[in-house]
Amino acid sequence: MKPILTITKRELTGYFASPVAFVFIVIFLMLSGFFTFMVAGFFERGQASLEAFFSWHPWLYLFLVPAVGMRMWSEERRLGTLELLLTMPVTPWQAIVGKFLAAWTVLALALGLTFPVWITVNYLGNPDNGIILAGYLGSFLMGGAYLSITAMTSAMTRNQVVAFIVSVVISLFLILAGYPPVTNLLVHWALPWVVEAIAAFSVMTHFESIQKGVLDSRDILYFLSVIVFSLFTTGVIVRTHRAG
Amino acid sequence: MIQVRNLRKTFGPKVAVGGVSFKVEKGEVLGFLGPNGAGKSTTMRMITGFIPPTDGEAVIGGFNIVEQPIEAKRLMGYLPENAPSYADMTVNGFLSFTAELRGLSGSAQRKAVDRAVEMCFLENVLHQSVETLSKGYRHRTCFAQSIIHDPEVLILDEPTDGLDPNQKHEVRTLIRKMGQTKAIIFSTHILEEVEAVCSRAIIIDRGVIVANGTPAELKARSPQAGAITLRLGVEPKAGIKAVVAKLEGLNQVDHVSILGSAPVELRVFARKNVSPADLAGLLSETAMKEQWALQELHAEEGRLDEVFRNITLPDTKSAGKENK
Numbered sequence: 001m002k003p004i005l006t007i008t009k010r011e012l013t014g015y016f017a018s019p020v021a022f023v024f025i026v027i028f029l030m031l032s033g034f035f036t037f038m039v040a041g042f043f044e045r046g047q048a049s050l051e052a053f054f055s056w057h058p059w060l061y062l063f064l065v066p067a068v069g070m071r072m073w074s075e076e077r078r079l080g081t082l083e084l085l086l087t088m089p090v091t092p093w094q095a096i097v098g099k100f101l102a103a104w105t106v107l108a109l110a111l112g113l114t115f116p117v118w119i120t121v122n123y124l125g126n127p128d129n130g131i132i133l134a135g136y137l138g139s140f141l142m143g144g145a146y147l148s149i150t151a152m153t154s155a156m157t158r159n160q161v162v163a164f165i166v167s168v169v170i171s172l173f174l175i176l177a178g179y180p181p182v183t184n185l186l187v188h189w190a191l192p193w194v195v196e197a198i199a200a201f202s203v204m205t206h207f208e209s210i211q212k213g214v215l216d217s218r219d220i221l222y223f224l225s226v227i228v229f230s231l232f233t234t235g236v237i238v239r240t241h242r243a244g
Numbered sequence: 245m246i247q248v249r250n251l252r253k254t255f256g257p258k259v260a261v262g263g264v265s266f267k268v269e270k271g272e273v274l275g276f277l278g279p280n281g282a283g284k285s286t287t288m289r290m291i292t293g294f295i296p297p298t299d300g301e302a303v304i305g306g307f308n309i310v311e312q313p314i315e316a317k318r319l320m321g322y323l324p325e326n327a328p329s330y331a332d333m334t335v336n337g338f339l340s341f342t343a344e345l346r347g348l349s350g351s352a353q354r355k356a357v358d359r360a361v362e363m364c365f366l367e368n369v370l371h372q373s374v375e376t377l378s379k380g381y382r383h384r385t386c387f388a389q390s391i392i393h394d395p396e397v398l399i400l401d402e403p404t405d406g407l408d409p410n411q412k413h414e415v416r417t418l419i420r421k422m423g424q425t426k427a428i429i430f431s432t433h434i435l436e437e438v439e440a441v442c443s444r445a446i447i448i449d450r451g452v453i454v455a456n457g458t459p460a461e462l463k464a465r466s467p468q469a470g471a472i473t474l475r476l477g478v479e480p481k482a483g484i485k486a487v488v489a490k491l492e493g494l495n496q497v498d499h500v501s502i503l504g505s506a507p508v509e510l511r512v513f514a515r516k517n518v519s520p521a522d523l524a525g526l527l528s529e530t531a532m533k534e535q536w537a538l539q540e541l542h543a544e545e546g547r548l549d550e551v552f553r554n555i556t557l558p559d560t561k562s563a564g565k566e567n568k
């Protein structure tokens with residue numbers, strides 16, 4: 001447990017020593033503000049809810065989360081510090097979890113800093129704060145799922161750009177599999193249960209159901225399984241091609 | 245302390261290390277010599293647990309590196325080739341981080357960092373970020389990391405690479421001092437370093453050990469080891485040829501080679517079973533009898549670089565072989 005925290009602490013210093021964390025947080029706040037108020041028409045809706053705010057998160061995260069996570073392992077490879085880290089008395093999974101938690105903390109911080117939006121709806125109307133809380137939880141879990149995928153792609157290569165692109169492609173697939181315009185198209189091609197089965201693999205399906213305020217354990221389980229699976233794969237990759 | 249048994253590593257069809265065995269005890273400094281690409285780094289990476297061996301095992305203080313990696317790694321300090329470190333940290337931050345990973349906290353951690361900083365002369369750059377450091381300082385920062393927990397076993401991959409002569413000297417002195425109480429393996433391709441620091445040396449070539457012994461033993465394998473070199477102040481009237489003929493006429497002498505003619509310098513090689521001391525005595529008697537103006541006479545120790553060249557193939561030759 002101790003080594004995990006040591007590594008998390010170091011990674012966080014790394015994120016804040018370089019502009020990565022600041023740039024991410026500022027861009028995330030600016031874009032989520034822009035989409036919520038300008039594009040989704042937050043005020044025009046006349047609803048006291050954060051639906052307009054959360055509905056953009058799958059798309060915002062698609063590019064922003066890989067940008068935060070792409071350096072996680074490729075940088076270690078590029079600098080050669082992977083050799084230091086893996087010859088320290090820590091297990092690879094401690095390093096993997098430690099690094100993942102640090103990046104997830106950065107996401108959580110960015111998400112937490114959107115609290116003025118929450119204050120605004122509460123000032124303007126009487127929103128269901130339970131639903132809003134569920135929305136935040138869903139968004140946080142979804143960010144974690146994207147991040148774990150980025151951890152996996154970043155373990156494969158010393159090139160951050162490659163890690164970024166592969167991660168965006170995988171995440172995009174996970175969005176589109178359950179994105180209504182796509183599923184509506186798919187219905188013409190495949191049996192409904194096939195479409196539903198594919199959609200069950202999508203972050204969209206699960207994120208939307210959490211956003212409605214229904215905290216179904218299956219949705220939470222979905223995100224946690226994506227995280228566990230991706231981090232497990234990261235471990236396999238790190239262990240099998242250490243010197244590559 | 246370190247036991248390596250039949251370590252092998254293959255990358256696809258390429259054999260990087262082909263079955264290496266040796267032992268290092270406390271109080272020993274083992275020099276790991278070999279041309280580039282010989283497999284030094286690969287061997288060290290297997291010993292330190294960075295890459296798993298294809299075959300064989302490494303045991304550190306009783307712990308097998310594959311079966312009990314954490315226990316084995318605790319006993320070891322490691323300086324990888326090219327001395328990597330986190331560029332975005334300060335020297336102090338980096339050393340504290342590695343000390344913490346080694347399980348040191350609070351005042352023990354601070355003491356450990358202070359000690360390593362002092363030993364590696366890093367006081368001046370303590371709060372500077374690693375990426376702004378010169379190569380020598382970056383190297384020493386990574387070196388400091390390897391000794392931060394005062395380990396019983398130290399594995400150093402080219403610890404003096406890229407340092408200036410003064411820094412090289414400091415690092416060698418440090419290794420020699422620490423070698424009195426630790427088991428140390430360090431790799432290098434600088435031969436003078438081996439004589440200056442090691443208690444024992446292994447020469448490795450294309451993945452296999454080709455020599456293993458003390459520097460003196462290795463030097464004795466040089467073809468000129470035991471030969472006697474003579475220098476005469478003035479050329480005898482009969483000429484240099486006559487001197488050579490006279491010497492080669494002696495029973496104990498195998499052959500003589502001419503190193504120079506003004507002043508006359510000859511190297512005399514003994515027959516088998518003739519000791520250098522006997523030969524030297526004989527030569528000085530002969531010189532007196534013949535009234536040669538003998539200026540100097542000494543026995544050759546042999547030279548490490550000659551041994552090295554004789555038993556390892558240069559890169560180009562081995563590369564040519566591989567292509568066939």
Ligand SMILES: Nc1ncnc2c1ncn2[C@@H]1O[C@H](COP(=O)(O)OP(=O)(O)O)[C@@H](O)[C@H]1O
Binds near residue numbers: 255258259
């Ligand atoms: N990850 C790797 N993949 C393929 N070949 C490698 C790898 N690492 C080392 N080698 C090869 O193994 C041989 C030994 O390399 P190395 O141990 O680095 O030599 P040295 O440190 O003695 O210069 C070299 O021919 C090198 O090309």
Ligand SMILES: [Mg+2]
Binds near residue numbers: 281284285286325
């Ligand atoms: Mg090397």
